[in-house]
Amino acid sequence: MPLTDETRAAAREIVARYPVGRQRSALLPMLHLVQADEGYVTAEGVELCASELGLTAAEVSAVATFYTMYKRRPVGDWLVSVCTNLSCALMGGQEVYDRLSEKLGVGHDQTTADGRVTLEHAECLAACDYAPVMTVNYEFYDGVDEEAAEGIVEALARGERPVPTRGGPLCTFAEVSRQLAGFEDPRPEGVAGTGFLEPSVVGLTVAEQAGWRGEVAHTERADGPTGPAGPAPVGDVLPGKAPADGARSGVSPAAGAPTTTSAAPAATKSKGA
Numbered sequence: 249m250p251l252t253d254e255t256r257a258a259a260r261e262i263v264a265r266y267p268v269g270r271q272r273s274a275l276l277p278m279l280h281l282v283q284a285d286e287g288y289v290t291a292e293g294v295e296l297c298a299s300e301l302g303l304t305a306a307e308v309s310a311v312a313t314f315y316t317m318y319k320r321r322p323v324g325d326w327l328v329s330v331c332t333n334l335s336c337a338l339m340g341g342q343e344v345y346d347r348l349s350e351k352l353g354v355g356h357d358q359t360t361a362d363g364r365v366t367l368e369h370a371e372c373l374a375a376c377d378y379a380p381v382m383t384v385n386y387e388f389y390d391g392v393d394e395e396a397a398e399g400i401v402e403a404l405a406r407g408e409r410p411v412p413t414r415g416g417p418l419c420t421f422a423e424v425s426r427q428l429a430g431f432e433d434p435r436p437e438g439v440a441g442t443g444f445l446e447p448s449v450v451g452l453t454v455a456e457q458a459g460w461r462g463e464v465a466h467t468e469r470a471d472g473p474t475g476p477a478g479p480a481p482v483g484d485v486l487p488g489k490a491p492a493d494g495a496r497s498g499v500s501p502a503a504g505a506p507t508t509t510s511a512a513p514a515a516t517k518s519k520g521a
């Protein structure tokens with residue numbers, strides 16, 4: 249199916265976000281955009297990116313084939329990624345992957361016969377503190393075991409959207425690809441969800457209880473610590489010096505919950521940036 253006029257207009261909107269002379273930087277979000285339209289990076293999508301950015305198709309393809317988030321085959325509505333790197337493997341990640349592979353009848357980078365679910369092994373998903381983890385369209389399901397993982401794909405098969413452990417509510421692959429292209433989730437509930445949970449701040453809590461202090465390396469940002477992309481500088485310290493007051497202002501030590509600022513929601517929503 250050819251790219252839609254809406255996608256072509258959106259591509260020009262992305263290009264316009266970048267200064268003249270640096271517009272090739274728009275390539276990464278544009279590749280997410282064409283994926284949102286066609287389910288993967290097609291030859292037509294490559295051609296669109298190349299023509300809008302003054303690049304060759306070879307240059308676009310070189311980028312698209314480097315990053316694993318750009319798919320070269322159609323992806324289902326639900327991209328299920330199971331981390332099998334060290335921390336998750338130690339906690340049962342491979343068993344989770346094997347159970348899902350058996351249940352879905354597909355292997356790595358394969359899609360079910362009904363075209364709805366794609367399964368993949370994932371490299372570290374930067375959530376080792378919640379191992380083993382899996383994601384569906386990049387939303388986290390923490391500390392899963394085989395039964396929990398199976399329950400999640402069964403819910404997807406029933407047409408449900410199981411609530412992720414953290415982050416925003418679940419989107420389809422097309423929806424999340426559009427967000428990764430830099431377009432906001434239009435759903436009011438899109439900004440809901442838990443930012444981060446206790447395991448994310450265990451190290452800070454231990455350091456605090458032990459009296460370990462550090463010097464704040466960077467406390468100022470051009471857009472301010474509570475700006476749109478400005479998580480509090482939690483943990484941004486150097487050993488041996490005392491942190492400035494409020495260095496942990498984004499964390500409630502008791503509950504590990506956001507207080508004055510929320511680091512993880514900003515990070516979660518910045519996936520479209």
Ligand code: FES
Pocket residue numbers: 331332333334335336337371372373374375376377379380381
């Ligand atoms: S090893 Fe699985 S999230 Fe890091």
